[in-house]
Structures are given as structure tokens and as C-alpha cells.
Amino acid sequence: MAKKQFKAESKKLLDMMIHSIYTNKDIFLRELISNASDALDKLYYHSLSEDVSGLSRDDYKIELALNKDARTLTVSDNGCGMSEKELESNLGTIARSGSLDFKDGLENASGVEIIGQFGVGFYSAFMVADKVTVVSRVHGSDEAFQWESAGVDGYTIKPTEKETAGTTITLHIKEDTDEEKYSEYLDTYKIREIVSKYSDYIRYPIMMDTETQKLKEGTEDEYETVIEPTQLNSMVPLWRKNKNEISKEDYDNFYQSKFYDYEAPVLTIHSKTEGQVTYDALLYVPSHAAYDYYTKNFEKGLQLYTNGVLIMDKCADLLPDHFSFVKGLVDSADLTLNISRETLQQDHLLKIIAKNLEKKIKSELEKLLKNDREAYEKFFKAFGLQLKFGVYNSFGANKDTLKDLLLFYSSSEKKLVTLAEYVSRMKEAQKTIYYAPGETTDKIDLLPQADAVKSKGFEILYLTDDVDEFALQMLREYDGKTFTNICADQLDLDSEDEKKALEGENEANKDLLSFLKETLGDAVNAVRFTNKLKNYAVCLTSEGALSLEMEKALGQMPNAQGIKAQLVLEINIAHPVAEKLKTLFVTDQEKLKDYAKLLYAQGCLISGKSIDDPAELSRLICDLM
Ligand code: ADP
Secondary structure (H helix, E strand, O other), X not given: OOOEOOOHHHHHHHHHHHXXXXXXXXXXXXXXXXXXXXXXXXXXXXXXXXXXXXXXXXXXXXXXXXXXXXXXXXXXXXXXXOOHHHHHHHHHOOOOOOOOXXXXXXXXXXXXXXXXXXXXXXXHHHHOEEEEEEEXXXXXXXXXXXXXXXXXXXXXXXXXXXXXXXXXXXXXXXOOOOOOOHHXXXXXXHHHHHHHHHOOOOOOOEEEEEEEEEEOOOXXXXXXXXXXXXXXXXXXXXXXXXXXXXXXXXXXXXXXXHOOOOOOOOEEEEEEEOOOOOEEEEEEEOOOOOOXXXXXXOOOOEEEEEOOEEEEEEEHHHOOXXXXXXXXXXXXXXXXXXXXXXXXXXXXXXXXXXXXXXXXXXXXXXXXXXXXXXXXXXXXXXXXXXXXXXXXXXXXXXXXXXXXXXXXXXXXXXXXXXXXXXXXXXXXXXXXXXXXEOOOHHHXXXXXXXXXXXXXXXOEEEEOOHHHHHHHHHHOEEOOEEEEEOOEOOOOOOOXXXXXXXXXXXXXXXXXXXXXHHHHHHHOOEEEEEOOOOOOOEEEEEEOOOOHHHHHHHHOOOOOOOOOOEEEEEEEOOXXXXXXXXXXXXXXXXXXXXXXXXXXXXXXXXXXXXXXXXXXXXXXXXXXX
């Protein structure tokens, strides 16, 4: 019988499949099963108008069979089947179902791109098989035909016998090579695994004979191995069920088994959306961050299904970075199976879904914050850092989405509070939101500046993560209120009179202060008297946008060396030390130099800045003693 030639494009695609460098060969089975499922769908729709099949919907099924000796894997369905002409046109010419210009794409694309852009479809069988035989019979016809091909040099079609209507596809599995162990596709266990991974929710039973241990008849403890048809897929996706049919336990179990978490999620979002795009989404916020969450290895993304068939395991485009901790899936019949990383990016449907999901996640987190503070704090402990990075990243593009989800420790409430809560408690005279960066809340409590602000009755937000201050600076303001670092020199708690008096003091002691500044050199930008320190003698404050804490954070980054905050050494004008300095300036300037260094070192110690020259400090203290 004469061999027929594949159409040029088909031949090229087939060739790519045969020599595929596509690593995930498992998906061939997904493709064949979803074709079978489509064929059953088609039969179903046909039979609504005129039933020629005589089958009830309960009889619809997909069967898999393995034959190790013959090295065959068979996929059968009792769906619509293909006539001789259909075999010819569907399998001899691959005209993709999508409207993509297949031919143009082929000219200048690599194999992997092709597979990505056009989906793999039926020809993917050639990734694992060296010969493929399709036997098919249309319902209502008694003729059956066989299509067969061993690769690019063509295919044959001939009449054959087939007892029942539908399609049977037999793959003759390739021999193993050094790189590829094709024999695994003859292994029941492997096939089960692929089906449950990719085709679990196909709405028709996928049956396969499998070995099970059964109690021997007439005995109580003797088992025998029997081979029984077993259904490999669970068929009903949880997310397709009505929400009122699903218990919290169902949701949690599903999450824990699907995403391998020992802990139930802190938040579950199940949404069914109809409109521009129709989709179901089932999303979870884990209770804790995975061990690799804050590392480069972490890959964000949601599972993407179309009609219950998994088409992508981690679709990154569905989640913004600031919500990358969300796990879950999206199922939409509006997406095509032939979707890939490349095409997804351009897919505007996907963009709409992603936008909707972002809004939904945000509003559900806000609800949680409002209704279950404890759970929200648990969430924030795990992922607050990510939200704060989200505010800071992309030049603040997402700050408005995120600002109401942030929590900071409050000096007056002694717990985490939102910016809105802070603002609602602000005193009438208070113009700005005070914050204090530091290593721990205890250490910040000990800062001289904190003392001063608290004694005026103002609340302070304690920032203990490196990113905090960067995030607040990116926010710039909240509800019209700016942010002020209590450790910055612009801290302004004084009345006009107090300010005047202080200015006078600084002016009168100009020479003393510049002497101190000269002594300390580049370590500080200026030395000044202050009246904001109650019991402390000195503090270090920063001028300009970069605070001391930010200097520390940046200093830890590998490529940000040499960035320095502009520091001011402030000396408490009401402290006895101030008088001592004034005296020494007249009587003993050498000693005054040592005092300057000691005061600067104290400032460093209090604000957690490392001491430039510990040996010298030690000598100075001993001298004094
Ligand atoms: P796609 O499924 O994207 O259209 P395929 O290459 O997978 O592309 O299949 C080509 C065509 O062959 C399908 O559109 C369908 O009409 C037909 N086909 C494939 N498998 C079956 C099957 N099991 N039963 C009936 N028709 C099938």
C-alpha cells in the first residue's frame, strides 16, 4: 500500500517531536487523554440532537492499557471517532485549532518554541513512540479505518475491523537510550502518576487494569493479587463544586495534599467569576513561609487548568510579586490547551484574570485583618516582609494596593498596628507620623530620642526590619501625613520660644561646636546642642534622606559599599556635660578633644552603630578612670 506524505508543516512538526529535546515528555499522555475527552464531549453534543451511539453518558470512558512484552501503550475512547476522511485531514495535516499562523511561526522558531507556541497535540506521541497506530470507527457506521505512521516518511490509511465505535491509539514505545528511559511509560505506576498529575479532573473515568491485593475467598488472612480495572482520576475538581457543598476540612485537606503543607492555610479564597472571562479560582495563603520562600530558588505561580486539564504547573503571570506567597489554581474554559509560557504573556484573558485575582487577594486579606486579627498577624509574621518589599519595589508602583495591609509595632499600643489606626489616634498638634528604626523594639525603647517623643505623648512606630524605612520613604505619606524618623535631625517637637532659645545657645557656642566637629573629622557633619534629650547626654541623628538604619541595611548588601548617612552629634544642652565642655574649651582643649571622641562613641553605641576604633575608645576610658 502506498505511503501518503505528510503536509510540509506537519512533517516539520513531527520531525521536531521525534527528535524532541523537550524535557517534559510525560505530557504526551495528557494530550492524548484530552483529545479523547474532547471526542467524548463531541459525541455528547451530537447525541443531544440525534443519538446514534446508543450509549448512556455513564458508559463514556477512556481506557489505558499496557503491554510490556509488545512495548505498547494504548489509549482508547468510545467518543465520536474519525472517518477515513477525518483521519486523513486531522492526522495527516496538522492545522492547529488555534488561529495562530502556524506556517509563519515555523520558519524561524526552534523546536522548544514550537512546542511552546502551538501546543503539542497528537504528534507529541512521537516523543515517546517510534510507531503510532490509530484505529477509529464513527458511531452509526460499521466501517473502521486504521491510520499508521512510523515517522516523517509518511503514513498509511486502510480499512480494518473494530468492534465498537470510538478511537484506539496504540503507541509502540521507543527503546531506551543512554539519556532516556522510555520503558517507564510501560510501567503502571508511572502512568498512574502522570494521570493524577495532569488529568485528574478529566470529567470521564480514565480506567486501567491494575494489580491489587485482595483477600482470598474463603480465607481471613490470605491475600492474592488480582488484576482489576481501576479508575485513575478523581473526576470532580473541588473548585467546580458549589461552595456550600465544601467544608473547611475539604478545602484544607485539598490544600495540604496538593501543596504538601503540614499546616492548614491561614486563608482560603474560592471564587467563581463570570464576565469578560469565566473562571474558577481556588487560592490559599499558607500559614507559614516555605523554607525557600525568601530565596532566589522560590518560584511563584498558580496552577492553570482549562476544563479540568492541567496546562501549566506554575503560571507566574497570574500572581504579582507582592502576593507571590499565594498558592492555588485557576481553571478557565476560555483558555486554550495550547498555551505556553510565551503565548501566555500576550494572552489578555490571562491578564484580566491576574488583575481580578490581585484585587480579590487584597480585599480578602483586608477582610481577614478586620475580622480575625490573630490570623492576620500570623500571616503578617510570615509574609509581611514580602508586602513591605512590594511597597518599595518597582518604584512604589504598588504602594497604594499594599499600604493598608502593613503592620508596625506601636510604642503606645505595644502591639502591631496599621497606619490607619495610628492616624486615627494622632493628637491634634501632631503633624507627622513618628517612626524609629532599630534592631529590636527593646533597643528602640532605649533610644534617647524615643524618650523625648513619648514624653510629648506621641505614638512611635518601631521599624525593626531593614526594609521598613525604605518602604515608608517610598510611601512618602499616609492619609496626608508625612513620616518622620525620630532619629533624624529634622525632628521638631519644640515651641517657637524653645527653638529660639536653642538657636541662641548654638550661636553663642559656635566656636566650641566647630572645634568639636574639627576634632571628629569626617565622622560627623556637624555638632549641635539640643534640648530634645531628657536624660541622655548625646545622640547621633542623621541629616537628609538616608538614615543611620538605612546606612546599616545598605552596608550589608554586597555591592553598596561606602554609602554613608550624614550624621550630626547632638549634645543635651541641659546636661552637666554641656557645661563641662564649655569650661574645657577655655581651660584644656587637649582634654576637650578626648571628650569629643568619647561623646561620639557613646552616640554610636546608643544607636547601634559600630565603633570605628574600639582600641582608642578603650584607652580614652582608661585615661579618664
Ligand atoms: P488539537 O487537539 O489541538 O486539535 P491534535 O493534533 O491533538 O490537535 O488533534 C488533531 C485532531 O484530531 C483533533 O482536532 C481531533 O479532531 C482529532 N482527534 C485526535 N484524537 C482524537 C480522538 N481520540 N477521537 C476523535 N478525534 C480525535
